[in-house]
Amino acid sequence: MFPYDSALVDAVAANPQTIPDVLRMQQSIQDTCADADGLKWFNGLYLHVTQAVQARVEAGDFANPAWMAALDVEFACFYFNALRASLSGQPAPDCWQAVFDRRNQTAVARIQFALAGMNAHINNDLPQAVVAACQAASTLPAHGTDQYDDFTALNSTLDSLVEEAKQTLNVRLPGDALPPVTNLEDTMAAWSMTAARESAWNNAELLAHLAGFACLRDCFLDTLDGFTALAGKTLLVPVP
Numbered sequence: 001m002f003p004y005d006s007a008l009v010d011a012v013a014a015n016p017q018t019i020p021d022v023l024r025m026q027q028s029i030q031d032t033c034a035d036a037d038g039l040k041w042f043n044g045l046y047l048h049v050t051q052a053v054q055a056r057v058e059a060g061d062f063a064n065p066a067w068m069a070a071l072d073v074e075f076a077c078f079y080f081n082a083l084r085a086s087l088s089g090q091p092a093p094d095c096w097q098a099v100f101d102r103r104n105q106t107a108v109a110r111i112q113f114a115l116a117g118m119n120a121h122i123n124n125d126l127p128q129a130v131v132a133a134c135q136a137a138s139t140l141p142a143h144g145t146d147q148y149d150d151f152t153a154l155n156s157t158l159d160s161l162v163e164e165a166k167q168t169l170n171v172r173l174p175g176d177a178l179p180p181v182t183n184l185e186d187t188m189a190a191w192s193m194t195a196a197r198e199s200a201w202n203n204a205e206l207l208a209h210l211a212g213f214a215c216l217r218d219c220f221l222d223t224l225d226g227f228t229a230l231a232g233k234t235l236l237v238p239v240p
Contacts, residue, residue, distance in 0.1 A: 001100075001103055001104055002033075002034065002037055002103070002104070004032050004033075004034075005087045006087075007032050008029060008032055008033075008039075008083065008087055009083075009084055009087045009088055011025055011028040011029055011032065012025060012029070012080040012081075012083050012084045013084070015077050015080065015081075016073050016076055016077065016080070017073065018069070018073060019050065019053065019054045019057065019069055019072050019073060020054075021073070022050055022072065022073055022076040023047070023050055023051065023054065025076075025080060026043060026046060026047040026050060026076075027047065029043045029083075030043055030044055030047055035173075035174065035175060036104065036106060036173055036174050037103050037104065037173075038099070038102060038103040038104070038105070038108060038110070038112075038113035038173055039083075039099070039100070039103050039113070039117075041110040041111070041113045041114045041117075041169055041173075042099065042113050042114050042116070042117025042118065043117070044114070045114040045117070045118065045161065045162070045165050045169075046079070046117065046118075046121070048161050049158060049161060050072065050076070052154075052157050052158070052161065053068065053069075053072050053154065054072075056068075056153075056154070056157070057069050057072075061153065062150040062153065063146040063149060063150055064146050064147060064150055065150075067133060067137055067146075067147055067150065068150050068151075070133050070136060070137070071129060071130065071133040071151075074129040074132045074133050074136075075121070075125060075126060075129040077129075078121065078124075078125035078128065078129060079096075079121055079125065082096040082100075082120075082125075083096075083100070086100045087100075093120070093124055093225050093228075093229075094225050094226060094228075094229035095119070095120040095123070095124045095225050095228035095229040095231075095232050096120050096124075097229070098116070098120070098229045098232040098233050098236065099113065099116050099117050099120055099232060099236070102116075102236050104173075105173065105236070105238060106172060106173045106174050107172065107173075107238035107239060108172070108173055108236055108237075108238050108239065109169065109170060109171060109172055109173070109178060109184060109239055110169035110170075110171055110172070110173060110175075111165060111166055111169035111170050111184070111188060112184070112187070112235055112236050112239075113173070113236070114165050114169055115162075115187075115188070115191050115235050116232045116235040116236050118162070118191075118193070118196070119191070119196070119228060119231050119232050119235060120228055120229075120232055122193075122196045122197060122200050123196055123199065123200060123224070123227075123228040123231070124224055124225050124228040126197065126200035126201075126204070127200045127201070127203035127204040127206075127207055127224070128204075128207065128221070130147075130151070130200065130201060130204035131204050131207050131208050131211075133147075134147065134204075134208065140205075140208045141201060141204040141205050141208055142205060143201075143205075148201065151197070151201060152197070152198075152201075154197075155193065155194045155197060158193045158194075158197070159192075159193050159194055162191075162193045166188050170184070170188075172239070178239055179239065179240065182239050182240065184239055187234075187235060191235070203224065206220070207220065207221075
């Protein structure tokens with residue numbers, strides 16, 4: 001779709017092992033993408049999110065900073081893997097493909113791409129990342145645990161980043177102004193980072209209990225991907 005897509009594949013060729021690895025890969029994507037590429041505006045917001053997580057891990061703001069760091073890396077792998085698969089001609093989750101297929105639609109606002117990417121990453125990927133991080137720590141996702149408290153402690157920071165993005169990215173993809181009256185404000189107001197992350201945690205608890213039922217787990221993940229893709233397509237309806 002873009003002449004530099006092969007460079008993006010190279011940027012996500014290896015899975016990260018640490019948060020600094022994640023940041024380097026995100027920065028490489030950011031430096032490669034043109035302003036008229038919708039991927040840039042999701043990736044830029046996600047880069048700010050990862051920087052905020054790293055700062056709080058380094059500041060010792062969490063009860064279990066090692067688990068939060070592991071979750072951050074596990075989570076990022078889903079995005080990088082989806083991007084690598086799609087740009088290599090391999091199947092990617094439908095929710096991600098909905099974003100990648102529309103990267104060059106100039107009538108769509110930058111904030112729409114940012115939120116559509118967050119929709120795919122949080123609603124589809126985050127439950128799986130939470131389960132994987134908990135399994136690595138020999139625990140299960142559950143409300144009332146240190147992991148859940150650390151997870152929700154990020155909400156206010158992430159909400160502030162999304163609110164800032166709603167102001168700075170409220171232009172069309174190439175950077176030109178939107179019409180003075182659109183329905184985009186309603187779309188943005190309806191999307192909540194905190195609500196999406198709480199739903200993701202609830203789905204992680206469900207996934208953990210489906211671990212011994214592979215068929216049911218796969219059906220649940222297929223359904224989750226489908227609903228997330230539908231929401232993403234709605235978020236990416238071009239502004240008139």
